[in-house]
Amino acid sequence: MRKLLAVWLGKALTIAGKLIGKKSSSSPGEYAMKICPDIVKGLNKHIKKGIIVTCGTNGKTTTNNLLCSALEAKGYKVLCNRLGANMLNGIATTIIQASDIFGRFSADYACLEVDEAYTPIIFDHFKPDVMVITNLFRDQLDRYGEIDITTSIIKRAIAKAPNLKIILNGDDPLCVQFGKEKNVTPYYYGISEKVLPQLDDTKEGRFCPVCGEEQKYRFYHYSQLGDFYCPHCGFKRPKIDFEVKNVVLQPKMKFTINGQPMEINYKGFYNIYNLVAVYGAMTALGESTGDFAALLTGYKPQIGRMQEFDLGKPVILSLSKNPAGFNQAIATVNTDKRLKDVIIAINDKANDGRDVSWLWDVDFDKIADENMNTLTTTGIRVWDISLRFKYAGINPDHMTSSMHEAVERCLGTGSEVVYVLVNYTALYPTEAVLNDFQKKTGRDKQ
Amino acid sequence: MKIKILHLYPDLLNLYGDKGNIECMRMRLEWRGIDAEVVKYTCEDTGFDLSDIDIVFVGGGSDREQKIVCHRLLEHKKELRDYVEAGGALAAVCGGYQLLGKYYKLEDETIEGLDILDIYTEQGKKRLIGNIVLKSEFIDQPIVGFENHGGRTYIGKHMPLGKVLYGYGNDEKSGAEGVIYKNVIATYLHGPLFPKNPELCDYLLSAALKRKYPSFTKLAPLDDELENTANKYITERFKVSE
Structure with a gap:
């Protein structure tokens, strides 16, 4: 009964928000959770095929929404926090808005973008089947302290999710370390050729996350992403399961994933990572990717993405x-x-x-x-x-x-x-x- | 005239846009017709020679990076101490500030410091994060910046860089921030400290110029309208009054 009241309150707040012109992507959930703190708990029961969580510093909204579009294009019903409200309240709001007036809802998949800092809390509410980690860059330092702290937070979350399939950016040493955690099955994606000029920009992950010595690169793409290896302890870019090659950036972006040609209508090299992450997640879910390029045609970029x-x-x-x-x-x-x-x-x-x-x-x-x-x-x-x-x-x-x-x-x-x-x-x-x-x-x- | 600036381990200690300080010093010298040369020591360099260095800059890093740096810097403890005692100019921010002390006690270990300042740091419970405003006895303009540190630094008999008007400072309680000792400026105000604090930057530049050129009297004024506006914006936003 509390849950039903909470859903009604959340729905009422969403409607009220619309009337005054607000997006209401997380406040309805915030108030509803005060009545019923368990709205997000038990999400697994409502999702038939699988819950996919996407986190990482950059690209999580795009990756999460692309994955949702690709699954919807296959005819599935998908729960998705599309607006990027990625803390517990945002996920609660997403569930409330998907529920009917009896508080019921079900979907085939849930695609949820989650703020890194909130992963341990959120994993107490449900257990994801697949987790995508896009990259870890210096972000909002005053909130997290330091990147090392973010890393340990994500490790704590992973420990709470047994039998997790984890899709990692194999070009990012800070991501690759999560593949060594217990009870995970890692899959790695990466761009396996030199594409961009080798600039000397921010490289916060330049030091080996395993032993702390300076890493070397055969080539790199940007920040700390590239073909890295540690001469000291042997930590290196893993064998890549989903491999991007033959990249052309202009006038239209083209590349191949494991030899399969892709032609994409978006700007920005970084979007290649978002797309191959989705390809990897689809494969881990057991979904076919033979028609991958076609699955993405329905995707509309979120505001502000060029x-x-x-x-x-x-x-x-x-x-x-x-x-x-x-x-x-x-x-x-x-x-x-x-x-x-x-x-x-x-x-x-x-x-x-x-x-x-x-x-x-x-x-x-x-x-x-x-x-x-x-x-x-x-x-x-x-x-x-x-x-x-x-x-x-x-x-x-x-x-x-x-x-x-x-x-x-x-x-x-x-x-x-x-x-x-x-x-x-x-x-x-x-x-x-x-x-x-x-x-x-x-x-x-x- | 020429000033040679040494940036220590920018490959490790570069957590918060520290290069803003180097660029600020360089430009403020060059705008006055004084040559500026910036050299770096990275972890791949083996030599360590301060004999022709006029300003040393040490930035901030994560605890992990700081440990690596400390290990390397301890080999040059004597050179750095002699440099400071002889009046060499040095600016250290955040992690660099902590390294100048006797030690930094973390939860599970203690990092030995350079012992240049008679201060020590202990890890506190929560991180002290936010905008900060100081009033220093040494310059007229309030010093503004951002602090983000888990350590609490106890400065003993040292003179603080300034009194905290807004924010936390060295240890959250004493109302003191940073240390000023001979020609050393050490502070938790991290990253781009100098661009919004042109008077503080010039204070250090003057100290270095006086040491190198005994006939030097003072720096020519610059058009600092933008710098002063940025500084004033922070003091007014946080309604700081002395």
Whole structure:
């Protein structure tokens, strides 16, 4: 009975949230769990075929949603926290919203993105069958302390889930170490050839997670991802089960997974990892992957994943949350040779991480290439990001507290395209600004 | 004039954008027409020679990385101590600050420090994380930054870098933050400390220039409007009053 009341409350809050224009991706669950703390417990009973949990620093929302799309394309009913609300309250909200008014629900699969820090708590509520770990980068340091702490948290969670199949990024030494935990069956994916220029960017996992000595690389992709080995203890990139080769980035991304050709409509090298992770998870679930490329056609990227708006000229919105993400976004912007205006917005709310020190770990200066027309800085920490540029010898053309003003000015320049790079809490307000402009542009056209 | 800056083990101690401090020192020298050379010692280097170094910078690392560094630095304890005692300029942040002390006592082991400062650190229960504002006797501008440390550092008779106006500081309780000793600045304010604290950066640069060029008097002023705005934003946001 408590559970039913909780579901009703959660549903009522979702409807109330919609009326006032909120997304309500985790607050209904938060209140419902106060009435019935066991909403998420027993999830295994409602899921017929399997629960897949995806965590890792970057790419978890995309990977989780791609997996959900691929399973839905096979005709399965899938429970999924699509909006990326990845703590216990978010999962409770997802369950409430999927339940009928009698509090009942069932699905074939559950695809759940889970915040790394919450894995041990969440694994007390249900036992996943498959776990995907995309990568571990420096992220929101002030929340987790340090990357070593994140590693031990994930190990504690893994210990709570017997017979776990674990899909790991075999190019990431920090991920590979989880394959050595007891009671897991590891599968590894990786990109088995040199693709990108060998830059010297952030490499937080450069030291062997087993013995602490410095690792070597035969080649690497970005951050600490690559063909690594430790000359001291022999820890090395494992045998790769799902292997990407023959990568072409432009004009359309193409590659093969275990020889099977893929052609993908999204931008960004890092998306190859997200796709091959999904391929690996499908295989571990016993699902066929012969039609993998076709399964992905129904996938719509979440907002802010190189999302294009038509405001008379293209305006492309990109969300990044940490140095590795920003460096990848900047690399993607640099592949566009059109004349560009660039806007960068940096906030420091709790979901962004209060500490903005990481701005100095990003190669922001690389965005000022010969194709950049103007640079605008904005966001709560506009002064910090502006100083970051000043000490790289680049003076922002405009510094403003208003995203509206920033976009408006760029629409009036002679540029061919505008890139807007934002961190997490700047995403939704920026999307709202761009949608407003887009509606206005649409009206003007009529 | 020329200043040579040594960045110690940037391959290990680089947890929080420490390179902001190196870039800040370099640019603030170059903007004044003073040459700046930055050299690095990484774990692959075997030599250790401070004879022509004007500023040493030690950044922060995870506990694991700090252990590796400490092991290497202990071999050069004497050179570093002599350098500091002779008035060499040194900035150490976060993990680098802890390393300058006698020891850092963790839950299950004790890391021996360089014993350059008569201080020690013990691991506390919770991490002290957040924005922080200090008032130092040595400069007019409040010092602003971000701290994130599990250790509590006890500085004994040393002079703190500043009084905590907002945040935790050395040990959460004493209201003191960091240490200033001879030409050493040691602090928990990690990562890009200098860009938002131009007066503090210039304080260290001046100390190094005075030591190297006895006829040097003072640094030429720079246009610090952006730096000062960034600094003021933090003090006003946290409603700091002295």
